[in-house]
Every structure is written in C-alpha cells, then in structure tokens.
Amino acid sequence: MIEATLNYLLMHYLQILKFVVVGVTTFFINLSFFHLFFGVLNIDYEIAISFSYLITVLSHFTLHRVFTFNVKNQFLTGNAVKYLGMLGLNYVITLTAMWLVVNVATYSPYFGVIASTGLTAFTSFFVMKYFVFNKRDSL
Numbered sequence: 132m133i134e135a136t137l138n139y140l141l142m143h144y145l146q147i148l149k150f151v152v153v154g155v156t157t158f159f160i161n162l163s164f165f166h167l168f169f170g171v172l173n174i175d176y177e178i179a180i181s182f183s184y185l186i187t188v189l190s191h192f193t194l195h196r197v198f199t200f201n202v203k204n205q206f207l208t209g210n211a212v213k214y215l216g217m218l219g220l221n222y223v224i225t226l227t228a229m230w231l232v233v234n235v236a237t238y239s240p241y242f243g244v245i246a247s248t249g250l251t252a253f254t255s256f257f258v259m260k261y262f263v264f265n266k267r268d269s270l
Contacts, residue, residue, distance in 0.1 A: 146199060146200070146260070147256070149198055149199040150195070150199050150256050152198075153191070153194040153195055153198060153199050154248075154252050156190075156194065157187050157190055157191045157194070158248050160186070160187050160190055161183050161184065161186075161187040161244065161248065162183075162241075162244055163183075164182065164183035164186050164187065165179050165180055165183040165240075165241075165244055167183075168182050168183060169240060176229065176233065176240035176243075177226070177229070179240075180225065180226075180229055180240070180243070180244065180247075183244075184222065184225060188218060192210075192211070192214050195259055195264065196210060196264060199259075199264075200259065200260065200264035202264045202266065205264070210263055210264060213262055213263040214259075214263050217255065217258045217259065217262070217263055220254070220258070221251040221254070221255065224247060224250050224251050224254070225247040225251060228243055228246045228247035228250055229243035229244075229246075229247060231243075231246075232246050
C-alpha cells in the first residue's frame with residue numbers, strides 16, 4: 132500500500148503541487164475574509180465562516196479548473212454543477228469542524244478555520260480530479 136501511494140504521488144506530483152499552491156492561496160483568501168467578518172466587523176463566527184467560504188469558492192473553482200486540472204475545454208456548467216455537490220460536502224465538513232473546535236474543544240474559531248481547511252483539502256483533491264474535472268468529460 133505504501134508503494135502504491137508513493138507511485139501515485141510520483142505520477143501526479145505536478146498536479147498535486149499545483150493543487151497545494153491553489154489551496155494555500157485560497158486558504159489565505161478564506162482566512163482574510165473570516166478575519167474581516169469575525170475579527171473586524173464582529174459578526175458571529177458561524178455567519179463569518181459562511182460568508183468567507185462563499186467568497187473563496189469562485190477563486191477556488193476558477194484556479195483549479197484553469198491551473199490545476201487544465202480543463203478549459205470542458206463545459207463550464209457541467210463542472211460547476213459537480214463542483215457545487217463537492218461544496219455541499221465541504222460545507223458540512225467545515226461547519227462540523229468549526230462546531231467541534233469551538234464548542235467541544237473550546238478553542239478559537241481561527242483554529243476551526245485551519246482544521247476545516249485541512250479536512251476538506253484532502254477529500255477535495257480526489258473529488259475534483261476524478262469527478263468534478265474528470266478528463267473523460269472533455270469536449
């Protein structure tokens with residue numbers, strides 16, 4: 132299993148690297164907007180994370196579509212519908228992680244943003260690669 136994992140990583144290293152670059156970029160977009168809404172405007176953390184999540188989505192989708200998975204020749208609407216399904220899953224993961232971090236572990240909501248980002252990043256790569264931006268869906 133370890134050998135298969137290493138082979139997969141070697142075979143897809145450039146795409147994984149691009150995924151990480153886009154992920155780090157959109158993480159900082161998300162964190163910046165969360166800080167604006169929660170830290171500066173004093174909006175409830177659940178609403179703040181929801182707003183920042185929505186703002187981040189457009190840049191995330193576009194960067195992965197064009198840069199990471201290079202599927203500009205696919206139907207935008209098909210990608211978008213599948214992406215929305217993935218976002219639904221990620222949103223549930225995000226709210227659950229925030230609730231666990233804030234209400235169960237009693238840490239700052241900022242740690243919730245970090246935890247939820249890590250959890251959704253792992254699942255998102257595979258969902259986007261094999262479902263949302265699957266190369267078989269090209270024109």
